[in-house]
Amino acid sequence: MNPLPLGAGSVNEKQPKTQQNHAQHSGVVFLCLFLGRRKTVILLYPETETAFENNGLGALSDTVSMKVTQELNGVYDLEMQYPISGIHYSEILNRRLLFVKPDPYHDPQPFSITQITKPLSGIVTIYARHIAYKLTGIVVSPFKASSCQSALIGLKENSSTENPFDFWTDKSTSAAFEVSVPSAVWSLLGGSEGSILDVYRGEYEFDRFSVKLWNKRGRDNGVTIRYGKNLTDLQQDENISNVVTGIYPYWKGSDGTLVELPEKIVNAPGTYNFQQIAPKDFTTDFKEQPTEEQLRERAQAYVKNNDIGIPAVSISVSFQPLEQTEEYKDLALLERVNLGDTVTVEYPNLGVSATARCVKTVYDVLKDRYESIELGQLKSNIAGTIANQQQQIQDFPNSTVFQQAVDNANGWITNGQKGEMVAIQKNGKWVEIASLDTGDIATAQSVWRWNNGGFGHSNTGYNGDFINALLADGSINAAVITTGILNANVIRAGIIKSLKNPNVYFNLDTGELASNKLVSSDTNIIAIIGRDTISESNRDGFALYDGSTKLLRIGHYAASGAGIMTDRDFDIEFGRLRNFRISDGGLTVFQYTHVGGYLSIYRPTSSSSVSVLYAGDTDTTIDGPNTNNTKIVIKSNNIDFYVGGKKVAYIDSNGFH
Known part of the structure; x- marks a missing residue:
């Protein structure tokens, strides 16, 4: 079926039918x-x-x-x-x-x-x-539709005020759509439960005053890049390190019979310098006890069909820093990629490849080129863009911790059949369902209760306490929560700690952050805390880098000392434009605008400090090594020499005296 362009309840034949045909600009000379x-x-x-x-x-x-x-x-x-x-x-x-x-x-x-x-x-x-x-300011009156096309037509026809936008789709999906209360067009487009994007899926393109809902934006133009030496990304490295390299398949019967493979593990087809195995229960895949060969075939099919061993792609490529480098040649093809296009990413070290979509572009208008692009997978919605995200993302990351939680849940639920389900009446009406470990409310200790107030579990009898509960007011009580992806507006916590490295944490109560690297989100600035891992120096402290170029380091300089180290000119700037520079040329003071200002250099003594150099508005004084007032005073018209506080000679325009 050809895509139908949608206007005010009728087909607009002038609307383009492909993503490649765009409205031609007028002949005006700009x-x-x-x-x-x-x-x-x-x-x-x-x-x-x-x-x-x-x-x-x-x-x-x-x-x-x-x-x-x-x-x-x-x-x-x-x-x-x-x-x-x-x-x-x-x-x-x-x-x-x-x-x-x-x-x-x-x-x-x-x-x-x-x-x-x-x-x-x-x-x-x-x-x-x-x-x-x-479209956030255009409100639609309630209406119903039975297809994606009629839903988009309805947005135009039922607008309560003038709506200059046209709507178009190449989707022929039929499903019920309803606007039950007056709503903004923007919120109805997508992101929330019951929206057009939620009901019919798809990907939006906004072209001037046209809203286009594509089944899938972009094309696969055969662009392939190699992940490795010339292209690395912190998030992608994390995805690679978290990838599951094989599964341990098994089947367990109701009588406790366990079927597993002699080789135990079915490995992914790549080559890995690490091993991360996840158990996989295939009990529900067979009606009867499988043979070892049947279990092996099912496990091999699972590895293939679920891309086991292939990292999820998440790569951000910034072109500007690479423009003058050798590795830019390998990435230049990405500059031909449009939003939504498919790119193949090869992982030579793993011997596998994966496909990803161009999900984000940052375009430098003045240079007429991309500043950066992002490769990954389409998210169901980005918070705050169309509406607050209410749909749970379906694809969970390959996480050992998450898999362990799933296995734990499998064990509890598949083995939790020793109790009894009880329906409870009150005033002649069924008001609650309960699961009791003894079948008797009076004696039960492990109790699940489900009623209009919520769903909760108690280990101390029918009346609680309910440590684990999902309540009607939206709150959840739980001792431990394990999840793949958590979306939230506000997270209140005491300590946020890494699963893999317990030494990395953020204590929100004390404000203490334990980390060894801080990376700017929009510049090349990197701060290293602790051992300087960029320059592979053995010195500890605080190092600041612009990309791979060291700016400065503050910390250990010698076994018994500390200092500030830099390979560049070092400027100190503070109030009233008083600036100092330390460079190969020495110490420079410039832009000093404070009236009556001066420069003093002191050296320490056993009990205090004494002046070595004083430079002011009227004179410059060089003091001797002792404290007996031996010095040279340089003024605008003469130079005075003092010994022991007594002026012994001077130089002026007439000579030495």
């Missing part, structure tokens, strides 16, 4: 800013503009920087910096529109300005969101 590899134009329009067929309020040719961030089913934002001396600074206002390219391969898109910061060093930062976010 004032262009020649930057980077191609022409770049940034236009400012009034907030009411819909056609974008002229120069609007003008071209922002003096823009300092501009970046557009897109995430698959996620954010679509813009951030720019503009000088207050710019030609159109006074015309840049909230709600006005910026018309710019969102990536190297698509036509310009309108972004609505949402925030303008106060000037800093003559520059303001401007934040904007794609025009589609205006």
Whole structure:
């Protein structure tokens, strides 16, 4: 079935039918800013503009920087910096529109300005969101639909105010959709239970005033990259280290009979320098006791069908730092990737490969190229983008801890059949179901109760205490919770501790953070706490790096001392523009504006300290090694020599006296 473009209840034949066909820009000749590899134009329009067929309020040719961030089913934002001396600074206002390219391969898109910061060093930062976010202010009246196409038509037809957006889909899914109360279009698009994205699935594309719901965005253009020496990522390294390299299959009968393999383990087909095995129960896969060969075949099929041994891809590639390096040649193909495209990632060291989607791009508008892209798997929704996430992500990570928790649950539930289920009446009505270890409320100790107030377990009898409980008010009581993925707005905790390394933790009560590395989220700055692992130095302390370039280290300098070490010029700046620089040229003092200021150098003595050098506004004094006031005083017109506090000679314009 061909995809149907959807408008105000009718088919709009002018709507493009593929992701590659985009609206052609009008023939207006724009004032262009020649930057980077191609022409770049940034236009400012009034907030009411819909056609974008002229120069609007003008071209922002003096823009300092501009970046557009897109995430698959996620954010679509813009951030720019503009000088207050710019030609159109006074015309840049909230709600006005910026018309710019969102990536190297698509036509310009309108972004609505949402925030303008106060000037800093003559520059303001401007934040904007794609025009589609205006759907947050368009409310739809209640209606029902039976398919994805009719649901999108309903958003247009039932809008309570003017709706300039068209809706389109290539999906033919039939399922019931209902808007029961007046709701914003944006919230109905996706992210929450009962939304269009929840009911019909798919991936959104926002193209000017068109909302397109694709079954799947992007293409597979055969782009392949190799993970290893020239491409590494902290999250990806963690995924590799957590990958399960094999399973221990077994079957257990109700009589306790255990079937396992003589070789015990069915390994994944890769080559690994570590081993991480997970037990796998295949009891429910067979109606009768399987043979060893049947169990082996089932386990081998499970390893193949579930990508056991293949890491989940999560790679962020920043192009700018790599541009002048040898490894850039291996990654240049990624610059041809669009949002949603499929990329193959090879792991030579493991002998396996995996596919991933381009789920995020950051585009440098002025350079007309990606600043970075992110490869991974599509999330059901990104919090705060379309609505608060209410759907649990289905794919749990390959975690030994999580698998152990699952095995523990299997043991409890499959063996927890010794008690009795009891239905409890009150005033002639069934009000509760209980599971009792003895079958008698009066004598039972291990008790599960399920009623309108919640679901809970007690080890001390029918009336509690209920240490483990799921309550009707939304609260959960539990001694231990193990989960694959936890989504939350607020996490209240005492100590957050690593499962693998107990020495890494964050004590929220005391504010103590134990870590050996801090990494900036938006720059190349890295801070090493403890042993300097970047330069492989044996000295401990605090080291600051810009990428792999050392800035400074504070800590042990010798066996009995400490210091500040750097290979660069070292500046000290503090109040009133008093600045010091220590470099190969010595100690420099500059930009000293405090009236009556001075520079003093002292040396310690057994009881205090004495002056060695004093430089002020009227004179410079060099003191002798003793404390008997022997010194040389340099003034603007003469040099005086003192011994024991007595002036013994001087030099002026007439000579030595």
